[in-house]
Amino acid sequence: MSTAPTACLLIIGDEILSGRTQDANLKFIGNRMAEMGIRLLEARVVPDDPDAIVEALNMCRVRYTYIFTTGGIGPTHDDITTACVAKAFGRNVVRNPEAVKTLMAYYGERANDARLKMTEVPDGPSVELINNRITAAPGYRIENVYVLAGIPNIAQAMFEAIAPTLKSGDPLHSSHVDAFVRESEIAAELSKIQSNYPHVSIGSYPSLREDKFCTSVVARSTDQTAIDAALGEVADAMRKKGAEPIRPPLG
Amino acid sequence: MSTAPTACLLIIGDEILSGRTQDANLKFIGNRMAEMGIRLLEARVVPDDPDAIVEALNMCRVRYTYIFTTGGIGPTHDDITTACVAKAFGRNVVRNPEAVKTLMAYYGERANDARLKMTEVPDGPSVELINNRITAAPGYRIENVYVLAGIPNIAQAMFEAIAPTLKSGDPLHSSHVDAFVRESEIAAELSKIQSNYPHVSIGSYPSLREDKFCTSVVARSTDQTAIDAALGEVADAMRKKGAEPIRPPLG
Numbered sequence: 464m465s466t467a468p469t470a471c472l473l474i475i476g477d478e479i480l481s482g483r484t485q486d487a488n489l490k491f492i493g494n495r496m497a498e499m500g501i502r503l504l505e506a507r508v509v510p511d512d513p514d515a516i517v518e519a520l521n522m523c524r525v526r527y528t529y530i531f532t533t534g535g536i537g538p539t540h541d542d543i544t545t546a547c548v549a550k551a552f553g554r555n556v557v558r559n560p561e562a563v564k565t566l567m568a569y570y571g572e573r574a575n576d577a578r579l580k581m582t583e584v585p586d587g588p589s590v591e592l593i594n595n596r597i598t599a600a601p602g603y604r605i606e607n608v609y610v611l612a613g614i615p616n617i618a619q620a621m622f623e624a625i626a627p628t629l630k631s632g633d634p635l636h637s638s639h640v641d642a643f644v645r646e647s648e649i650a651a652e653l654s655k656i657q658s659n660y661p662h663v664s665i666g667s668y669p670s671l672r673e674d675k676f677c678t679s680v681v682a683r684s685t686d687q688t689a690i691d692a693a694l695g696e697v698a699d700a701m702r703k704k705g706a707e708p709i710r711p712p713l714g
Numbered sequence: 715m716s717t718a719p720t721a722c723l724l725i726i727g728d729e730i731l732s733g734r735t736q737d738a739n740l741k742f743i744g745n746r747m748a749e750m751g752i753r754l755l756e757a758r759v760v761p762d763d764p765d766a767i768v769e770a771l772n773m774c775r776v777r778y779t780y781i782f783t784t785g786g787i788g789p790t791h792d793d794i795t796t797a798c799v800a801k802a803f804g805r806n807v808v809r810n811p812e813a814v815k816t817l818m819a820y821y822g823e824r825a826n827d828a829r830l831k832m833t834e835v836p837d838g839p840s841v842e843l844i845n846n847r848i849t850a851a852p853g854y855r856i857e858n859v860y861v862l863a864g865i866p867n868i869a870q871a872m873f874e875a876i877a878p879t880l881k882s883g884d885p886l887h888s889s890h891v892d893a894f895v896r897e898s899e900i901a902a903e904l905s906k907i908q909s910n911y912p913h914v915s916i917g918s919y920p921s922l923r924e925d926k927f928c929t930s931v932v933a934r935s936t937d938q939t940a941i942d943a944a945l946g947e948v949a950d951a952m953r954k955k956g957a958e959p960i961r962p963p964l965g
Contacts, residue, residue: 480740480756490733497733503731504763504766505731540904575902653791667790669865
């Protein structure tokens with residue numbers, strides 16, 4: 464795990480912080496990072512404020528292997544991500560000729576200035592467009608920063624376009640065992656099991672289901688055999704408290 | 715707005731970054747902050763890693779009026795928030811006598827060590843319990859950091875318990891006007907309207923609805939009259955493109 468690539472997701476947009484819009488990109492990126500063995504170590508939501516965006520970009524891009532940004536690359540005045548990315552890298556903003564060609568082919572005479580704004584990228588080397596199968600407006604990579612759309616299905620299409628180019632690590636497997644038991648009744652056993660399996664990360668997540676206390680114990684590791692062994696002991700601990708693990712586990 | 719209190723939400727938990735769990739606390743806190751006129755300037759998701767949690771706490775608590783944390787205050791080994799908060803403040807962890815009393819009254823003989831872990835708080839001054847109407851386990855405040863549960867309905871109950879104690883600013887109002895028009899067709903007009911209303915923050919959010927391109931233009935300000943005037947101009951701009959604003963606006 465120590466050599467696994469790392470990542471950070473930068474979610475850009477007042478609409479997320481104001482509570483208007485429920486973010487859906489973190490869950491998607493989080494799942495894909497786990498599958499690809501890239502450790503998503505941070506997600507940060509920043510407002511449509513140039514200083515905040517530039518600062519977050521510059522703090523994160525030296526710290527993680529990959530930075531993914533979502534949001535703020537549309538045609539309107541509040542889409543300021545590209546201006547901020549360029550500023551963070553000390554570059555100018557230019558229209559990318561390939562993106563202009565794609566956009567002109569799609570819009571024809573209707574390609575106004577606002578639409579052409581979506582062809583803008585930072586000037587200079589190590590910039591590559593990220594096309595997607597849904598729209599004529601691309602995202603782009605600049606060095607280790609991947610600038611994606613905010614709309615979830617477009618962000619996902621862009622991510623899948625770049626996924627094969629990312630360094631991956633050993634996939635982080637995850638399994639869980641659930642039972643109608645309070646987590647505080649198995650906490651001591653869980654702590655012991657965690658000590659016995661230092662390369663498995665064991666998490667305990669309580670919830671109320673059908674008005675009964677339920678605990679889902681999740682084990683994450685690159686080693687599925689160790690996960691299975693650890694969760695076998697968890698299931699035994701649940702049974703000792705009179706709670707039969709639910710088969711199949713609840714979603 | 716310049717003197718409005720500010721806030722940051724620190725979401726603690728591997729389960730959010732791994733994509734297992736969809737966070738629901740940001741949307742709630744974001745909405746409440748807007749209502750209360752507190753500017754939520756950042757949200758950060760950090761893993762169950764002590765160094766990451768302590769660093770984020772210490773960066774954010776000197777920067778914003780209020781820090782809210784969610785997650786990691788349960789009874790199991792992976793609940794490390796209190797240990798990290800104490801470390802960030804250079805304090806020890808102690809069982810709070812009032813919390814112990816409440817917990818003992820609830821659990822009686824079943825109050826094991828794991829459950830008593832939920833009575834732990836950092837030692838020293840400026841620490842206050844945050845009770846909630848759902849469980850016997852409290853959150854707490856230490857200076858300007860409010861430590862809340864991760865489970866959304868408990869986090870919300872804890873937040874409502876402290877809400878009356880927070881300094882609030884002028885409420886940030888928000889209204890929107892929607893139409894079946896592409897945002898790139900009204901982008902130039904939106905930019906002008908934004909210039910005419912510097913104290914209104916105008917955001918444009920595209921979506922596909924009923925397979926048609928739709929744009930929702932959101933105006934946020936402490937001044938509802940200015941919002942209404944700005945959105946009146948937005949509606950006119952939509953009509954000029956042959957798109958009648960949808961009444962009532964889509965959710």
